[in-house]
Amino acid sequence: MHLHLKNILTPDELQTARRLLGSDAPWIDGRSSAGGQAVSKKQNEQLSQDSGNARQLQAMVLAAVNRDPLFFSAALPKKIFNPLFNRYSGDANFYGPHIDGAVLHSKATSQWVRSDISCTVFLSDPGDYDGGELLIQQVQGEQSVKLAAGDLVLYPGSTLHQVSPVTRGTRLASFFWIESMVRSTEQRQLLFDMDMALLQLRRQGEGPALVQLTGSYHNLLRMWADT
Numbered sequence: 001m002h003l004h005l006k007n008i009l010t011p012d013e014l015q016t017a018r019r020l021l022g023s024d025a026p027w028i029d030g031r032s033s034a035g036g037q038a039v040s041k042k043q044n045e046q047l048s049q050d051s052g053n054a055r056q057l058q059a060m061v062l063a064a065v066n067r068d069p070l071f072f073s074a075a076l077p078k079k080i081f082n083p084l085f086n087r088y089s090g091d092a093n094f095y096g097p098h099i100d101g102a103v104l105h106s107k108a109t110s111q112w113v114r115s116d117i118s119c120t121v122f123l124s125d126p127g128d129y130d131g132g133e134l135l136i137q138q139v140q141g142e143q144s145v146k147l148a149a150g151d152l153v154l155y156p157g158s159t160l161h162q163v164s165p166v167t168r169g170t171r172l173a174s175f176f177w178i179e180s181m182v183r184s185t186e187q188r189q190l191l192f193d194m195d196m197a198l199l200q201l202r203r204q205g206e207g208p209a210l211v212q213l214t215g216s217y218h219n220l221l222r223m224w225a226d227t
Contacts, residue, residue, distance in 0.1 A: 001155070001156070001185070001189050002136055002138070002143060002145070002153055002154065002155035002156075002159075003074050003153065003154045003155075003192075004145075004147060004151060004152070004153055005068065005070050005071060005074075005151065005152045005153075005154070006148070006150075006151050007150055007151065008064050008065060008068055008071070008121060008150055008151060008152045009060075009061075009064050009121065009123075009149075009150040010064075010150070011150075013060055013064065013150075014123065014149050014150050016056075016057075016060065017057060017060070017123050017172070017174075018123065018124075018172065020053040020056060020057055021047065021053070021057075021085060021087065021123065021172050025047055025051070025053050026047065026048040026051045026053065027045040027046070027047060027048070027087060028045065028046055028047075028048050029045065029046070029092075030042050030043070030044035030045050030046040030086055030092065030095075031043075032046065040096075041095060041096030041097065041098050041162075042095050042096070042098075043091070043092050043093060043094050043095065044086050044087065044088050044092045044093070044094070044095055044163075045086060045087045045088075045089075045092050046084060046085065046086050046087075047084070047085040047086070047087075049082070049084065049107050049108070050107075054084075054085065055108075057083065057085055057174070058082050058083045058108060061083040061121060061174050061176075062080065062082075062083065064121075065080070065119075065152070071152070071154075073191075073192055073195045073196070074154055074188070074192050075117055075119075075154060075178045075180055075188075076180045076181045076182050076188060076191070076221075076225070077178045077179070077180060077181070078178075078179045078180060078181045078226070078227065079111055079113045079114075079178070079179040080113070080176060080177075080178050080179075081104055081106050081113040081115070081176045081177040081178070081179075082106050082107065082108035082109060082176065083121075083174045083175070083176040084174065084175055084176060085123075085172070085173070085174050085175075086172075086173055086175065087170060087171070087172055088129075088132055088163065088166040088170070088171040089129075089166055089169065089170040089171065093131070093132075093165045093166040093167070094162075094163055094164065094165040094166070095162055095163040096162050097137075097160055097161070097162045098160070098161070098162065099157075099158065099159070099160055099161075100115050100118055100157050100177065101115060102114065102115060102157070103115070104177060113177055113178075113179045114179040114183075115157035115177035115178075115179070116156070116157055116177075116178060116179055116180040116183060116185075117154050117155070117156065117157055117177065117178040117180060118154070118155055118156070118157045118159070118161070118175070118177055119152060119153070119154050119175065119176050119177065119178060120134055120145075120152065120153050120173050120174070120175045121150075121151070121152045121173060121174040121175070122146075122147040122148065122149055122150070122151055122152075122153075122173055123149055123150075123172040123173055123174060124149055124169070124170060124171050124172045124173070125148065125149045126146050126147070126148065126149075128169045128170065129166050129168055129169030129170055129171045130166065130167045130168040130169065131164050131165050131166045131167045131168070131171075132146065132163060132164060132165075132166040132171035133145060133146045133163070133164045134146070134153065134161060134162075134163055135161060135162050135163070135164060136155050136159055136160075136161045137159060137160040137161065138159070154178075156185050157177055158185075181221075181225040181226055181227055182221070182224045182225055182226075183226065184224070187220075187224050190220075191217065191220060191221060191224075194213075194216075194217050194220075195217060198210070198213060198214055198217060201213070
């Protein structure tokens, strides 16, 4: 599945992000963080992880996702790789088809993180650039994702995906990976669907059946979760 979550970042947070990701930010060649498979396909710029800009932005993005209940329900995060930030413009304007590495080492936390879920937070308004769609290969075909600034997309880390060339303007985004308490994509999907259905039922009032179903959700989570 891929899931679109709206308004993860506030307008003030977006303004801060764009200021810290301006032309004077410490941008480096994005290929410096690419694995062997991806290095020949990656042509973008990345914010230096060692910079104060990166540390401030990482804290802001982590705070934003951790306060969002839908993010928690969908991802059930055990570990979150420190958010990274990239820029597509000019000649550094695309990232060809690739699959993210299965296990990644976080420079910020020194943890190894299994990439169960990939995440992109869009920081540029769609009208500010042409191209730059995140193209995700799924069983039903290719999904094209180009979201409003501040919105987020989650999709399985095992998915073939790419960023199409940016032909006008600048595309700014944050990206990171999540190791979930529930490793199976199918089990996470079932739990999320069940949680969303329970949320709707609660609006109609509590009752014995709702209590029983809520218990079944938590018993499934207890069975599948690894903390």
